[in-house]
Amino acid sequence: MAQFFIHRPIFAWVIALVIMLAGILTLSNMPIAQYPTIAPPTVTISATYPGASAETVENTVTQIIEQQMNGLDGLRYISSNSAGNGSASIALNFEQGVDPDIAQVQVQNKLQSATALLPEDVQRQGVRVTKSGASFLQVLAFYSPDGSMSANDIKDYVNSNISEPLSRVAGVGEVQVFGGSYAMRIWLDPAKMASLQVTPSDIATAIRTQNAQVAVGQLGGAPAIEGQVLNATVTAQSLLQTPEQFSNIFLKNTASGAQVRLGDVARVELGADNYQFDSKFNGKPAGGVAIKLATGANALDTAQAVEERLKLLRPNYPQGMVDQLAFDTTPFIELSIKSVVKTLIEAIILVFLVMFLFLQNWRATIIPTMAVPVVVLGTFAVINMFGFSINTLTMFAMVLAIGLLVDDAIVVVENVERVMVEEHLDPVAATEKSMKQISGALIGITSVLSAVFVPMAFFGGTTGVIYRQFSVTLVTAMVLSLIVALTFTPALCATMLKQHDPNKPESNGLFARFFRWFNRSFDKLSVKYQGGVNRMTHSKIFSGIIYGAVLVVIVLLFQKLPSSFLPDEDQGVVMTLVQLPPNASLERTDKVISTMTNYFLENEKEHVESVFSVAGFSFTGVGQNAGLAFIKLKDWSERTSPESQIGAIIQRGMALNMIVKDASYIMPLQLPAMPELGVSAGFNLQLKDASGQGHEKLTMARNIILGEAAKDPRLAGVRPNGQEDTPQYRVIVDHAQAGALGVSIAEINSTMGMAWGGSYINDFIDRGRVKKVYVQGEAGSRMMPEDLDQWYVRNNRGEMVPFSAFATGEWTYGSPRLERYNGVSSMNIQGTPAPGVSSGDAMVAMEEIIAKLPDMGLQGFDYEWTGLSLEERESGDQAPFLYALSLLIVFLCLAALYESWSIPFSVLLVVPLGIVGALFLTFSGMVLFQNPNLSNNIYFQVAIIAVIGLSAKNAILIVEFAKELQEKGEDLFEATLHAAKMRLRPIIMTTLAFGFGVLPLALSSGAGAGSQHSVGYGVLGGVISSTLLGIFFIPVFYVWIRSIFKYKPKQQNHQEHVS
Incomplete structure (x- = not known):
């Protein structure tokens, strides 16, 4: 050759x-x-059961769906969590090489057999199947620099005009909005309802009847008589649009012939459909949009496509609203x-x-x-x-x-x-x-x-x-x-x-x-x-x-x-988890996050560009006592000194735990080397109740592990990736007494659900878009246990019977978030290696601690590594x-x-x-x-x-x-x-x-x-x-x-x- x-x-x-x-x-x-498609395909099932507790969601939704997922090709493991806000999430992780589209179709087919077994309220809310991971590709903050728009205005605009166009971008697996759009909120007054003998069920029925779209037909529709010359569409009742129209809904006539309308027993307003989150950008009220990458999609291409879509949307923004990338993995x-x-x-x-x-x-x-x-x-x-x-x-x-x-x-x-x-x-x-x-x-x-x-x-x-x-x-x-x-x-x-040439004289230059x-x-x-x-x-x-x-x-x-x-990398973002004591209110959480935001914007202003925070949401679970913040650092070229490196910033940020006394912990963390396999760097394991000993024993085993881990010098920041058990008020209905009084158990449940948890009734039209109608008790009527006595139900004789006649209550403990892994109850434990210690040594330390459980009288518990630790x-x-x-x-x-x-x-x-x-x-x-x-x-x-x-x-x-x-x-x-x-x-x-x-x-x-x-x-x-x-x-x-x-x-x- x-x-x-x-x-x-x-x-x-x-x-x-x-x-x-x-x-x-x-x-x-x-x-x-950054990497090829390394992460195994993940398909996520999401469902919502409004007003349900975590235990109710697990028993009636999560386990029902899990049991139907057997026999999926290439299924590696299945993890799920049920939250106290009524949400259920089941993540199915498949073997590398499985086609994510085929996996999604198989999951949807299996889900069909489970849907009929789910509660009616869950079916009405819908069950979603997406092929996206747990981590975020980007988080967009929408805010008003001059304060001309309220938080609700911003969040409604984002929900109505931003989230859907972004969800259609190629490569986007899921769009999560922190905050809700406008909804018609009907706040019930139990005292007025009792005096006028109106129940929540009466109100729900009236709304469904009088706020409905009716299809009537046509004049002169085919087949028509011979010689018919007119053809016109006939319209009748349509969906209501304003609070005044809803306030005018007719409920009943009193004995004296007076009409009772919805406005007589409730306050009607255009409010938010979600009061769980409070998001801010650099301390200003903001709407947040988190974008998750579809399985197998290219991060850079998707981020570029999102930016192109935003360029088309920006000319139509309301006066005074702008967007800012609060978190972005693509610059790294x-x-x-x-x-x-x-x-x-x-x-x-x-x-x-x-x-x-x-x-x-x-x-x-x-x-x-x-x-x-x-x-x-x-x-x-x-x-x-x-x-x-x-x-x-x-x-x-x-x-x-x-x-x-x-x-x-x-x-x-x-x-x-x-x-x-x-x-x-x-x-x-x-x-x-x-x-x-x-x-x-x-x-x-x-x-x-x-x-x-x-x-x-x-x-x-x-x-x-x-x-x-x-x-x-x-x-x-x-x-x-x-x-x-x-x-x-x-x-x-x-x-x-x-x-x-052997006869050529040697050169005497510098090189020679x-x-x-x-x-x-x-x-x-x-x-x-x-x-x-x-x-x-x-x-x-x-x-x-x-x-x-x-x-x-x-x-x-x-x-x-x-x-x-894989080695951890400085990706230019510090993710901070915030956890307050159980039963802490959203207001308390917001104050803690504000203190944390001020610390990073003032004490670390040379290294920090912006802070986007969400009170009420965290990767540990959704709850009023949880929070999350993305601290965006300045460009790497501006952070060359040792004190400006991400590890040093995180170490200094840990001092917030000493400054902020109201927080259980404030945990600054690095992003994982491979975002598709987790939400933070460090190790990740599931402690499993393999022998079915129950939640209390599992919690005891977890707490012992956490206590031992706190003593181990190889470990740092070992924490439960969940929420602690919280006091819960349990209503005990005396079925015999209720029967004697002629009160229906279904009516009791319906009244409690609508009054305390809120109930989605149907839809209304707001500026050309369909939005939801919710009925719930006025805030002052559901703050304390004794407020239950303000509510009445109608018996079979038409009499109004107070809850105190057939129900009592007691304080118990329960978890606001329950987890399962491969079909058994589990608890997720995460942590990071101590400075100078590798993740492998930290994993060995955790295994040594768990191996001691039988010596402490706790048999029947197993563990599995998951996410990046499994890899x-x-x-x-x-x-x-x-x-x-x-x-x-x-x-x-x-x-x-x-x-x-x-x-x-x-x-x-x-x-x-x-x-x-x-x-x-x-x-x-x-x-x-x-x-x-x-x-x-x-x-x-x-x-x-x-x-x-x-x-x-x-x-x-x-x-x-x-x-x-x-x-x-x-x-x-x-x-x-x-x-x-x-x-x-x-x-x-x-x-x-x-x-x-x-x-x-x-x-x-x-x-x-x-x-x-x-x-x-x-x-x-x-x-x-x-x-x-x-x-x-x-x-x-x-x-x-x-x-x-x-x-x-x-x-x-x-x-x-x-x-």
Whole structure:
């Protein structure tokens, strides 16, 4: 192949240009993302039972739906929660690779059989099925800077005119609005109702009857009589529109003949349909819209589409209302990708400088450099065919590939230069001879290096998706590198290199003097190196002791290095959870959040841009005593000092727990590395009541775990991701007494539900939009237990009977939020590692605590990791198998390459020398810089695989040459020493090129630095140790193996091989 392109250089150029053109065209169409679609598909079922308690919702809604979800294809786990505000949410998590659209259809089909079993009020509210995760892509704040619009006006406009257009944007899975639209609110006065003998049921019936849309028909509708000339639509009663119209609804006539209308017994107003949330932006009343990403959608594309839709909506905003991005994950994605691109460019420059240092010829340096754009662009064209995006993982793979992809071209150029100098041939002849010498070696080395990364592509699950991105990208780059080295590089050598003139006087320029000094120094180093190798190969015991020590250090460092799934990143947002004591009012929660907002806007004003808060909502559950805030930090470029980093801001924010006495806790948190798998960084587990011991025992077990976790120095912020049990007032109806009084139990339930919980009756028209009508007791008639006595029901004799005649009450405790996991009651516990501790060590600490429960008399409780923690645990279990499989594939490739079962061992024995460096530098960085992101995570595992390949490549360069010299008749020791000396320069050159290529990763800062450090430290440490130790031990291992498995000359078989 090479011979053809040496004489057809234009053909080679055309192929290279076509590859680059394909890459350029591909780049313009490839999607950009932080990660590929890693998170398993999630389908969420949402239902509402107005006025129901958490226990009622769980028993009548959640469990009914759960029981129908059996038999779904690829279902991984199911989690659910039932809240005291009547809402139920069931999240079904599927295996990686399941089509989310098919999963959603299957869930909807299963739901059909459950719908008929649900309470009527739930069916009327509707049951929704969405394919979105739990975390938010963006949160938009709508507010009035000049205060000209009220909070209700803003929230109504957002509900009526913003939420629906945004929900139709491609990629949006769900839109959640913090605050309701306008609703017709009918506030009942129990005293007036009792005096006029009107019940809530009377009012509901009257509204349904008199606020209805009636379809009458037509005048002259077909079939008509002969000669009919008129056709007109007939209209009658329609939906009411104003509070005055509702106040005029007729209820009854009194005994004296007077008419009783709704306005006589109730106050009617245009209010909000939801009073659960109070959202603010920088302390100003605001409406909030949270956007959740649809499963599998691209975050950047979706965010851009949302912005385009907002541009169309903004001209129609009311005077005085503006929008602001209060929370956005996409700037971090964009900056992290830009950071990796910058790293890639830096790597190319550094590799160029290293090549120039060793090749010492501008032409010779430019030739392998020209391979870079061809291979990089060609790789993008190929991975696009696999459906890959431009993301952090593929770009990391590109950075790793930079040092590897120039290796083949360097070998070609260096060998051509050597032949030209030693044999005084012209460039064409020298290139022809050189390619005959090294083409086989190039193919062999590339095959082995590619084989190292191939096993990663066949792993399943979430971890497999990450591995596959690295594997396919790296293998593609190396195969294209080989193709370029066999086609394009020889053509460039034949046309660009100049013939060596031995009589040409030496230049005395700056570069020439430096290169002469460098060459002399390197030659001296080579002589000393050869002497060191000679001593090492003859000192088997000394070499064995050092190698044994290396193996011991590897084992110790693997044990000491903490594990995690992905490094946490500074994503420019601090999410803060707020929890007040049980039964705290929304007003108290709002005051606490205001104090917290003022703290961040004043004390952290140099680092904080804005604060968006919601009282009444949190990821721990919906309730008046819960709150949530998104603190948006300033750009990373403005936060370069240590005190401006997100970890320092969070640590200072923890002081709010000492300042604000009314809060149970205020918990500032980092966002998770992968938003689709959780809402905050740290660990996440479900404590399960596997034996059905009940809520009290489960709570006791949870509290013991929380108490023990608070004492453990490895843990921080361990908390229940839910709400504490709260006092609840239980109404006890004496059925016998009610029956004796002639009172219907259905009437009692209906009255309590409408008076205390509120009831959705039907709809009305407000400015052309359909909105809801609610009936509920006036606030003053439902504040205290004794207020129940203000309410009356009508018996079967038409008499008004007070509740005190048949009902009593008592205070009990109950949970405002009940959880289930895989069909059993559970409680979610979350937490973060202490500073300097990895998530893996924190998970081990939690497992140790839970294992003590039986010793405390609490048997029958189990736990399961979920979300990001589940992925971390599964990825850790796969890593040893991945390493072993990669080594096995390398061994088999080497055996085929050398036609020997023994020689591959001399290559594989070198691998630990690279791994020890990767472990040592990563562990040292973690300890010295207190950087918990330097752990045994997915990126570090990829770095280890890269180090395996690099170590094997260095060994192959010496082993193959030593084997050739030995086959030519040289003594084992002489052949080994000769090979080591001859291959030292290319090993140092290619290793430095690779090392400097990854150096920008280790030195990176800003967005995405955590993941770059994980890869950079591991690879850089492996490069250093595999070179410094490997160049001495590779000859030793070759001598060991060849001494154990005696070499047998094959001259006698030469003719057979030719035949």
